[in-house]
Amino acid sequence: SQQGEEDPQALSIQEGENATMNCSYKTSINNLQWYRQNSGRGLVHLILIRSNEREKHSGRLRVTLDTSKKSSSLLITASRAADTASYFCATDAGGRDDKIIFGKGTRLHILP
Amino acid sequence: NAGVMQNPRHLVRRRGQEARLRCSPMKGHSHVYWYRQLPEEGLKFMVYLQKENIIDESGMPKERFSAEFPKEGPSILRIQQVVRGDSAAYFCASSPGTTVYEQYFGPGTRLTVT
Numbered sequence: 001s002q003q004g005e006e007d008p009q010a011l012s013i014q015e016g017e018n019a020t021m022n023c024s025y026k027t028s029i030n031n032l033q034w035y036r037q038n039s040g041r042g043l044v045h046l047i048l049i050r051s052n053e054r055e056k057h058s059g060r061l062r063v064t065l066d067t068s069k070k071s072s073s074l075l076i077t078a079s080r081a082a083d084t085a086s087y088f089c090a091t092d093a094g095g096r097d098d099k100i101i102f103g104k105g106t107r108l109h110i111l112p
Numbered sequence: 113n114a115g116v117m118q119n120p121r122h123l124v125r126r127r128g129q130e131a132r133l134r135c136s137p138m139k140g141h142s143h144v145y146w147y148r149q150l151p152e153e154g155l156k157f158m159v160y161l162q163k164e165n166i167i168d169e170s171g172m173p174k175e176r177f178s179a180e181f182p183k184e185g186p187s188i189l190r191i192q193q194v195v196r197g198d199s200a201a202y203f204c205a206s207s208p209g210t211t212v213y214e215q216y217f218g219p220g221t222r223l224t225v226t
Binding site: 040041042043044045088099100101102103104105107 | 116147152153154155156157160168203205215216217218219220222
């Protein structure tokens with residue numbers, strides 16, 4: 001089944017550095033979303049990028065989408081301890097708008 | 113406006129018992145989604161419901177699992193005769209309309225089967 005695959009699985013960086021996570025998917029999509037999950041908590045929606053968009057910004061977040069490569073990246077600039085969390089990409093299921101498929105996530109750890 | 117509420121937050125059941133997980137969607141939301149998350153994994157879709165209707169249950173195991181979203185009251189995910197492999201975090205999300213892009217997630221119920 002179609003699924004986003006995040007890379008790397010885990011990432012540790014120093015506070016203040018930039019963190020980049022990647023997501024690849026298999027079939028054409030209408031939209032791609034990124035979510036954050038703090039340990040033991042539910043998911044929080046971060047950003048949605050449509051298939052006709054190439055880049056989107058929200059605060060310290062920058063998302064890119066390359067539909068030709070079927071990939072997306074999430075960049076967090078000037079990382080903070082509070083950014084420590086798991087980050088998931090999610091894609092719509094083959095053009096359907098009533099179902100999304102999550103990847104396995106990237107576990108980001110910000111070192112003090 | 114309260115967010116999506118789930119209860120209990122933690123549930124411990126012995127093998128063979130029943131587990132009932134509840135989800136109250138955000139006010140005004142009539143669409144509910146249930147997901148399961150195993151440790152170190154992403155969320156796996158289980159079922160999508162509207163009031164009194166199951167729209168898509170393609171992610172639900174064929175046996176022991178059922179879900180409902182009655183006209184009144186919360187959505188219920190029921191797991192009968194639980195086994196150790198059912199131990200996971202179960203999340204529900206709600207949305208106001210048919211598009212899935214406005215999903216709001218609850219805090220989850222962590223089920224432990226001993």
